Each structure stands twice: as structure tokens, then as C-alpha cells.
Amino acid sequence: MAIILFDDNARNTLLPLTFTRPVADLRLGILTIAEKWGKHLGQNYSFLTEAYLQPKFPIAYEGDNLFVNGSVCPDADLVAIIAELQIGEAIALDDVLIATRLNMADAKAFSIETYLPDALKYDREFVRIVYPEHIFKKNDTELRKDFKLLTDGRESAEMSSTNTIIGDDFFAEEGAQAECCTFSTINGPIYLSANTEIWEGTNIRGPFAICEHSQLKMGTKVYGATTVGPYCRVGGEVNNAVIWGYSNKGHEGYLGNSVIGEWCNLGADTNNSNLKNNYANVKLWDYTTNGYRDTGLQFCGLIMADHAKSGINTMFNTGTVVGVNANIFGGGYPKTHVPDFAWGGSEGMEEYQFDKAMETTARVFARREHRSFDEAERGILTEVFERTR
Known part of the structure; x- marks a missing residue:
């Protein structure tokens, strides 16, 4: 069937x-x-x-x-x-x-x-x-369900004695590596996929999952419910975020109540706000109405689509939506809706030239030997560019 x-x-x-x-x-x-x-x-x-x-x-x-x-x-x-x-x-x-x-x-x-x-x-x-915010909002529930689905009746691989594991809901696949790290499962399970690396000094509170071939850098602080997708490298402070595959947040900076798409890169000291100063509900840009929609949430951070990138020291305001292949840089806060294929920052945006964007995308794919920037991938981005320009 x-x-x-x-x-x-x-x-x-x-x-x-x-x-x-x-x-x-x-x-x-x-x-x-x-x-x-x-x-x-x-x-x-x-x-x-x-x-x-x-x-x-x-x-x-x-x-x-x-x-x-x-x-x-x-x-x-x-x-x-x-x-x-x-x-x-x-x-x-x-x-x-x-x-x-x-x-x-x-x-x-x-x-x-x-x-x-x-x-x-x-x-x-x-x-x-x-809605996009459902992904981080429902991540706790789905992480617990997936953990049970993947680990039921199985035994975790043994981890180095240099680690501290608090609680029982911990599972590591063969090939997962960690040294001198703290894993607390008091608030939810922790799952380490095969061929993952948790570098020294990292502290993780569940629920948490890291997918195959991903890394957490030294001293990373993670609060649940957080998921790091495959082939990612993550550092700094992360709270209730879902990061999809092939994306990097390799340096210090805060990411909270957020969703980061594939092939994204957050420059050093990129931070997002997830709470308004007046504690009001957060509104997100809605593509169906071309306006802002009340999420009903007090905590809501950054929604970033595939292939988007931010320069060093980028600041994202509460409830920012960043479109496909946007490139954000410069001082100050960019607007809370950064359009697809936008180039710029708080001082203004212009269209990211398509050929230049594709050159960058091809270079990013070339860093992964098992992935290629083929006609199917290019065709998708071409269509998105035409639909949103």
C-alpha cells in the first residue's frame, strides 16, 4: 500500500x-x-x-x-x-x-x-x-512521542564516565560522543542520534534531541523543548527552538521560541528577542493576509525560512519572520517581516540578485559531499523567487 x-x-x-x-x-x-x-x-x-x-x-x-x-x-x-x-x-x-x-x-x-x-x-x-509557531509550541509533545517510538525496548549506548546524566530518560545511539557534559532528563527525555558530538562543558535540559552528524560546541546551554536537525553545528544559548538540517548557529548568542529552516547560518552573536517589553501577545507576519496575525503567545521569537543568513551581531525583534534566501546584516533591528530574497537590514532592503543568491547556495551545498545543488533544488528556488519578488 x-x-x-x-x-x-x-x-x-x-x-x-x-x-x-x-x-x-x-x-x-x-x-x-x-x-x-x-x-x-x-x-x-x-x-x-x-x-x-x-x-x-x-x-x-x-x-x-x-x-x-x-x-x-x-x-x-x-x-x-x-x-x-x-x-x-x-x-x-x-x-x-x-x-x-x-x-x-x-x-x-x-x-x-x-x-x-x-x-x-x-x-x-x-x-x-x-502555523509556524506550532512547530516550537508542539515540539515538547512530539519529542516525547518520538523518543518513545524510537527507543522503546532498546538500550542506550554507553557514554563516557566524564558525563553527568540526571534521570533515566536518556538514550544515545551508537557513535554518539560526549565528554564532560551534563544531561538532565528531569523535565523530559534526551536523545542523541548516531554520529553526533556534544563538546566539553555543554549543559542540556530535556526534552532535547540532536539528529545525526550534528554537533554542539563547547559550553553550549540548551533548554527544552529543543531539536537540532541533522548536519548542524550549534553553540551559545538555545531555548525551545527547532533547528532543521544543514543549518549553523556556531557562536554565542540567544535563540529562543524559534524555528530555523535548512541551510541557514546565524552569524556570531546573533540574538533574538522572544518577549515584548510590554508583555503583550506576539504578532507574526501572515502570508495569506499580507498582514500581522495575533499568535496568542507571550513568548515567540524568530521564524526563519530555508537558505536565510544573518551577519555578525544581528538583532531580531520579537516575532520576526525571515523569508527564503534572505540575507540580513548591519546594525539595529530589521523589520519584523524580512521578505524572501531580501538583502539588507534595518537601514533598508533591496532585492537579492537571483544569480548571486544561487552562487552562494551552490557553494553551501558543495560543503556537503553527499548533497548536490541540482536542477530540482534550483527549480524550487527559482519558483519562490518569481512568486515573491
Whole structure:
């Protein structure tokens, strides 16, 4: 059976994070949403998303196809009900289609509107990611679920005796390395993926996860619930942040209540505010309305899309949204909405020349031997540039 993870209208409210990926490719907890469903239902999953994303995230049909909403995170109850769906059946909560099972012909003509009206009604709570801030807000819940999913019935690799581990919910995969570090699981679990390095003097309070081939530099301070994605290097102080793959925050500076996309780089002493001086609710730029939306949150920091970068000593105000391939530098606070492919800072922004941006992106990819800046990657950025210029 093919698992097809489809985008719904959450894709638009999650912009700019979803300009460069399907919704199900969002990472929170330890795994991406797609990887979570893969663990529960089988690894044969693909994506139904925007046409310009399909070359990188192709769709694969079979005779039997299970469509699952990519903004929905699995749990035991949902998995049990979805696994029992028969061909032609669907389940939904209010106006949200959760899943449907279709034959080949119907699968190729799939639309949410077709199957939503007659769907079986689901009446239990579940985690759904609709706005960017949901990623760090729900990270605690999803990290605990993923930790149990990945470690249940298994034993952690042994760690060096120079470390101090407080509590029992600690798990390290083979190849994880740490010396002279403190890990406290009193407030939540800690998970170290294979081939990760936690450098000397680092202090971590769970919930926390670090994905494969990532590093925390000496003296890093991490507060939960925080996730560091694969192939990252992180230092300084981090609190309730989700950093996706291939991104670096290699120096001192504070990052809190934030989401950082892939291939981002935060220059030395980059800091973000996560609390307004008047303690009012934080508003975030919303791409669907071209205006600011009240998040209802008192703590909300930086939302940064893929390939964005900040120069040294950059200051981000509370509730700043940075678009794809933006390049921010200079003194003072940039505006709380930095457009996609913007170049500049508090003194003004101009368009980041596309060819120059692609030259930088190619150099960044070249640093990773197992990744290449191919036509699919370039095509995605070309489309984002044209849509947002």
C-alpha cells in the first residue's frame, strides 16, 4: 500500500517554511511528520504537493493508496483507525480531511473537496501543525512521542564516565560522543542520534534531541523543548527552538521560541528577542493576509525560512519572520517581516540578485559531499523567487 502525504490549506498558513517543502517534510520532535507516519504505517510514502516541489518530492501511486493529511502528526488512536480504513472510506474532523483510502483511478483524481463531505467523523484530539509557531509550541509533545517510538525496548549506548546524566530518560545511539557534559532528563527525555558530538562543558535540559552528524560546541546551554536537525553545528544559548538540517548557529548568542529552516547560518552573536517589553501577545507576519496575525503567545521569537543568513551581531525583534534566501546584516533591528530574497537590514532592503543568491547556495551545498545543488533544488528556488519578488 502506498502512503501519500497530501498538503491542505495549512501549507499557505505555514509559509514561508513551506515554500521549499511539503507540509509533511516539517521536522518537529525528532522526526519529520513524514518520517513519523513512515514509522507507523510503512516506509513506502510519497508526497502530493505543489507542482514545482514534485521533482524533489515525487508522488508514487499503487493499486491501494492511503492518503494522509501532511499537517497531522500520528498518535496511537489515529494510526489504529486509519489502518482500518477500507477503499473509498475517509475520516475527518470538522473541515479537516485526515485520511482516505483509494484505488489507483480515484487516487489520481484525488481532491479534498470530494471526500470531505462524506467522511467518517473523528472526535478525538490530535496534533496538527497549521502555523509556524506550532512547530516550537508542539515540539515538547512530539519529542516525547518520538523518543518513545524510537527507543522503546532498546538500550542506550554507553557514554563516557566524564558525563553527568540526571534521570533515566536518556538514550544515545551508537557513535554518539560526549565528554564532560551534563544531561538532565528531569523535565523530559534526551536523545542523541548516531554520529553526533556534544563538546566539553555543554549543559542540556530535556526534552532535547540532536539528529545525526550534528554537533554542539563547547559550553553550549540548551533548554527544552529543543531539536537540532541533522548536519548542524550549534553553540551559545538555545531555548525551545527547532533547528532543521544543514543549518549553523556556531557562536554565542540567544535563540529562543524559534524555528530555523535548512541551510541557514546565524552569524556570531546573533540574538533574538522572544518577549515584548510590554508583555503583550506576539504578532507574526501572515502570508495569506499580507498582514500581522495575533499568535496568542507571550513568548515567540524568530521564524526563519530555508537558505536565510544573518551577519555578525544581528538583532531580531520579537516575532520576526525571515523569508527564503534572505540575507540580513548591519546594525539595529530589521523589520519584523524580512521578505524572501531580501538583502539588507534595518537601514533598508533591496532585492537579492537571483544569480548571486544561487552562487552562494551552490557553494553551501558543495560543503556537503553527499548533497548536490541540482536542477530540482534550483527549480524550487527559482519558483519562490518569481512568486515573491
